Amino acid sequence: MKAMFINGEWVKASSGDTRDIINPYNQDVIATVAEGNEKEAQFAIAAAREAFDHGQWAHWPARERGKKIHSVAALIERDREELAELESLDTGKTVEESRVDMDDIAGVFRYFAEMADKDGGEIIDSPISNSTSRVVHEPVGVCGQITPWNYPLLQASWKLAPALAAGNTLVMKPSEITPLTSVKVFELMEEAGIPAGVVNLVLGSGGSVGAELSANDDVDLISFTGGIETGKRIMQAASSNVKNLALELGGKNPTIVFADADFDTAVDQAMNAVFFHAGQICSAGTRLIVEERLHDPFVSALVDRVKDITLGSGFNESTQMGPLISKEHLTKVVNYVENGKKEGATVAVGGEKPDDPELQNGFFYLPTVLTNCTTDMSVVQDEGFGPVITVETFSTEEEAVRLANDSIYGLAGGVFTNDIAKAERCVAKMRMGTVWINDVNLYFPQAPWGGYKQSGIGRELGKTGLEEYQETKHIFQNLKPEPTHWF
Numbered sequence: 001m002k003a004m005f006i007n008g009e010w011v012k013a014s015s016g017d018t019r020d021i022i023n024p025y026n027q028d029v030i031a032t033v034a035e036g037n038e039k040e041a042q043f044a045i046a047a048a049r050e051a052f053d054h055g056q057w058a059h060w061p062a063r064e065r066g067k068k069i070h071s072v073a074a075l076i077e078r079d080r081e082e083l084a085e086l087e088s089l090d091t092g093k094t095v096e097e098s099r100v101d102m103d104d105i106a107g108v109f110r111y112f113a114e115m116a117d118k119d120g121g122e123i124i125d126s127p128i129s130n131s132t133s134r135v136v137h138e139p140v141g142v143c144g145q146i147t148p149w150n151y152p153l154l155q156a157s158w159k160l161a162p163a164l165a166a167g168n169t170l171v172m173k174p175s176e177i178t179p180l181t182s183v184k185v186f187e188l189m190e191e192a193g194i195p196a197g198v199v200n201l202v203l204g205s206g207g208s209v210g211a212e213l214s215a216n217d218d219v220d221l222i223s224f225t226g227g228i229e230t231g232k233r234i235m236q237a238a239s240s241n242v243k244n245l246a247l248e249l250g251g252k253n254p255t256i257v258f259a260d261a262d263f264d265t266a267v268d269q270a271m272n273a274v275f276f277h278a279g280q281i282c283s284a285g286t287r288l289i290v291e292e293r294l295h296d297p298f299v300s301a302l303v304d305r306v307k308d309i310t311l312g313s314g315f316n317e318s319t320q321m322g323p324l325i326s327k328e329h330l331t332k333v334v335n336y337v338e339n340g341k342k343e344g345a346t347v348a349v350g351g352e353k354p355d356d357p358e359l360q361n362g363f364f365y366l367p368t369v370l371t372n373c374t375t376d377m378s379v380v381q382d383e384g385f386g387p388v389i390t391v392e393t394f395s396t397e398e399e400a401v402r403l404a405n406d407s408i409y410g411l412a413g414g415v416f417t418n419d420i421a422k423a424e425r426c427v428a429k430m431r432m433g434t435v436w437i438n439d440v441n442l443y444f445p446q447a448p449w450g451g452y453k454q455s456g457i458g459r460e461l462g463k464t465g466l467e468e469y470q471e472t473k474h475i476f477q478n479l480k481p482e483p484t485h486w487f
């Protein structure tokens with residue numbers, strides 16, 4: 001049984017509770033893990049508090065912390081294949097996609113390891129005679145970190161690596177349905193020699209462990225990746241002690257395709273935008289906004305290619321798309337498309353579960369293209385989080401941008417055109433944290449990631465990804481102290 005990691009020890013739940021982890025491809029039980037609750041969260045928070053307040057981690061030379069983080073990266077590289085297979089067993093995504101994730105994850109650890117000792121503070125030109133003024137960055141303290149099921153270890157790495165680089169201690173709660181690679185990476189952090197109490201892992205549900213992390217006054221910062229409604233609850237709970245807050249929430253991401261775009265590239269990338277990991281990606285380009293005169297040939301080419309997508313086990317080399325994560329999520333996607341149909345959308349391809357007998361034990365849904373969509377429809381406004389793309393049309397540049405921005409979300413978006421001036425005009429007006437010109441779904445450790453509007457608060461990755469885990473202190477020194485006789 002997989003246990004939790006608290007204060008440098010692997011522990012079971014004090015209640016004795018466990019949870020079976022299910023393979024979404026065939027519903028096999030792939031592991032049984034400890035199911036913690038508020039109690040384990042409190043133990044872990046106390047351990048992280050003690051390690052921060054009385055331990056040495058925050059005071060190590062940043063270069064030494066960086067070396068440890070490099071060691072974690074090296075262990076991830078060593079165990080790449082095992083981690084990739086574990087991620088695919090747990091999420092259903094293809095092993096090929098998981099391998100790419102593992103390379104990204106090692107890269108994230110390496111990026112923040114390198115960054116750890118690059119910030120020696122800043123000298124300010126003091127406006128006061130005989131004084132010095134400088135700014136230093138310090139760790140925030142105890143960090144609560146809550147992650148989702150769709151990119152379990154990738155989203156964890158975006159939080160673990162910068163938090164450690166900045167000198168914080170932390171308690172992580174992975175999604176209760178996909179905890180396996182997080183357990184493994186905590187084993188690797190132990191092997192790398194991160195001191196006891198600095199990194200703690202508590203497994204369990206959001207309502208118990210997650211809620212405790214969000215509300216507990218000994219937690220200084222909460223970093224959350226997940227859905228908007230959970231994010232709102234966490235924001236409320238975090239107000240108890242005015243925690244620092246970082247929220248990476250959902251997206252409903254538009255891809256604008258102008259008629260002058262390279263046709264084959266745009267069709268190909270429209271598929272990349274939405275069908276990786278069966279559309280269960282926050283930045284999936286699920287809203288296609290195509291120039292009116294391009295609509296018919298574009299949809300026709302898209303449908304032809306979508307028909308050929310091969311569904312199956314993520315462990316089969318010919319598989320291009322795996323299952324959805326759970327029975328509940330499959331039901332959500334089915335209802336999402338049914339609602340779209342009732343609102344007037346037309347199913348151009350897909351729109352149902354596959355009838356292949358080999359897929360009946362998994363949570364599969366066919367890759368789907370919905371046409372005749374308008375901005376007011378729920379399929380266009382709601383994050384479906386499935387392999388479903390909606391198609392709207394526009395006739396002017398202004399209309400394209402207006403449609404793209406007509407959303408409560410603002411995570412990411414794309415523009416396809418060969419007119420670079422037009423592309424620049426569009427992206428300048430698109431209210432999103434990431435915009436791609438003639439590409440989709442790209443992210444890397446050097447560039448910040450996060451959302452405008454209800455897609456979140458703050459940025460992970462890049463310089464800002466480290467700054468989220470730092471407090472800023474101004475230190476002023478009077479070099480000629482003497483009485484002022486003001487009073």
Ligand SMILES: NC(=O)c1ccc[n+]([C@@H]2O[C@H](COP(=O)([O-])OP(=O)(O)OC[C@H]3O[C@@H](n4cnc5c(N)ncnc54)[C@H](O)[C@@H]3O)[C@@H](O)[C@H]2O)c1
Nearest residue numbers: 147148149174175206210211226227230248249250251282
């Ligand atoms: N912006 C990004 O970078 C990004 C990345 C990945 C996923 N996401 C979003 O995540 C969502 C899918 O993930 P999900 O279904 O796991 O999201 P979710 O909000 O249901 O759960 C996310 C995490 O929050 C926990 N949680 C649930 N209730 C809680 C509570 N009351 N208090 C504290 N924690 C609680 C869950 O246990 C889980 O660990 C999508 O909306 C997707 O867009 C965003």
Ligand SMILES: C[N+](C)(C)CC=O
Nearest residue numbers: 150151280281282283
């Ligand atoms: C942030 N990203 C794209 C890695 C995963 C979103 O679900």
